[in-house]
Amino acid sequence: MPRPVCTCDCPWDDDADCACACACPLCSVDSEVEDEEVWLTVVEAEPTADPTRLAFPGAERCRRLFPWSWEPGETHFGGPGVWIGETDLVMATVRYDGSVGVPKQGFVTCRPIGQDPSGTPRWVFRVDRTATALDIDPSTDTVLVALSNGELIALDATTGTLRARGHVHVRGVPVIPTAVTVTGPGRLLLGTGDGRVLTCRPGPS
Structure with missing residues (x-):
């Protein structure tokens, strides 16, 4: 049947x-x-x-x-995530305030899995856009997060501290990253909203 x-x-x-x-x-x-x-x-x-x-x-x-929400009374919805080792999950989430539409607040957060049933975050980094993709570079313990406004941010995987941020441009034209894959130390592939795949070496902006 x-x-x-x-x-x-x-x-x-x-x-x-x-x-x-x-x-x-x-x-x-x-x-x-x-x-x-x-x-x-x-x-x-x-x-x-x-x-x-x-x-x-x-x-x-x-x-x-x-x-998904670690704050009582808030409504959070999930996005991309990546493991750090076997115990922590770095994940993106957005908060809505009772209605469908533009999210009120975005977050990137690290949460322990299997250790604390409450899911209390180890750290939280606020963003003003929705995260479209993220990955981690284990060689530098850096979490790379792509945002819906075309920005790419780099966070310390242990503390959530901002290391670098900047918008992605190709020949001076801004593009929207929709996928991030770390392929080696300091190297990554970016998929873009216009259908391209870029080989990148991120740096401070």
């Missing part, structure tokens, strides 16, 4: 005209709890060649860790 499609407001939503009976993580995990708070959820690994089992993991494989 085919799996029913999802009609909830989540990444698996692909049909708004049918009754929702899907098995996506947001629907299946603690669905009996009337809680609109957005949580960070992990899915246990399971070897499989069936792509539907990857897209729609069973509820028993999903484990909620802590809310």
Whole structure:
């Protein structure tokens, strides 16, 4: 019997005209709890060649860790993230104040995983735009974050201290970075909103 499609407001939503009976993580995990708070959820690994089992993991494989928002009463939504070792997750999040539209505040934050069930951040760096991508250069413990206004910022991975920031330009024309991948010490690939892939060596601005 085919799996029913999802009609909830989540990444698996692909049909708004049918009754929702899907098995996506947001629907299946603690669905009996009337809680609109957005949580960070992990899915246990399971070897499989069936792509539907990857897209729609069973509820028993999903484990909620802590809310995206570390401030009571605030609504946060997640963005890109990257591991630091096996214990810390550097992640981007934005805060909305009760309505859909432009986010009121963006953050890049480092949060311990599995040590503190509250998810209290080790550090928080505020940004005035939405983060589109991030990665870490382990050779320098630098987190590189691309923002929706075309800016690239570099943060100390341990403390969240700003190391450098600047806008990305190609031949004098500003571009919007949409993907960041560190390929080696001091080297990275930037995907841009106009479809280009750039090889870069970031420096202070």
